Amino acid sequence: MKIRFIGTGNMGNPMAVNLVKAGHQLTVHDLRREAATNLLEMGAEWADSPKAAAAGNEVVFTSLPVPRDVEAVVQAENGILEGAVNGSIYVDLSTNSPTVVRRLHELCAEKGVIVLDAPVSGGVYGAAAATLAVMVGGDEAVFNRIKPTLDAIGTHVVYCGPIGSGAICKICNNLMSMGTGVLLAEALTLGVRAGVDLAILADVIANSSGGSRRLTEKFPRFLFQGNFEPGFATALAAKDVRLATDLGREYGIPMELSNLVDQRHVEAMFRGWGHEDSDAVARI
């Protein structure tokens, strides 16, 4: 299949690599051409703008940092909407706001462009290994058409419901991951200061009721190595927690603890760690 892929950063690049490996013909675009060098070497074509990337009756993927980037790539001058034609399928793999996704879905529908939200989980290692969880919202028949393609990037591709449902699942998941990260940092600091070796403490918790992937998969690759090269940038983690607390306000859900997690991420940003991996938040 001919696929257009916009945003070949930490996540987009390995996902695009796996789509090429699965036999798809890719055209790629990013603000930074160097972010696509390996893909061009693998035979992908380069497009100078989202409009050029989206031209023709194709499937377009985006993997972009924050909601306003997605809005810009879709709606701005030389955006996807200018290039895509009636019947195109546009799949947003970014962690986006369900409200923004729903608005873009309506806007694109005016031009006959079908939107699915399909945020992913599993980090850069999962993206490279094609073992991501992919949470899809939108028209179910379109999901069924696109699922074989999504199977090239993930091993848990799930239809979540109408447009925005994937984004909601992803935001709830990341709130758990970031909240767990904050609480783990406190628990591990407590245990070590009170006299237990970190490796023993981490092993015991990992094999007990307090265990989590944050402890067994993320921390060993980043925090425990003193490795704060993203991975998953603190600025993006802060964005995701804020998407959750904003959604809580929109729906009138009391989220006292989540707002503490939000503020812990604000503090990490204030300390200048936005570009570092999100495990940097544990340093507080």
Ligand code: NAD
């Ligand atoms: P990233 O910053 O590494 O990559 C984003 C890419 O988009 C960059 O290469 C950037 O140059 C490009 N870009 C930004 N604005 C653009 C524009 N207007 N036009 C074209 N290209 C543009 O970010 P990432 O870590 O790959 O994350 C991408 C999305 O995936 C985010 O929404 C993030 O929350 C989500 N996500 C990240 C991870 C992770 O572990 N990194 C895991 C799951 C989900």
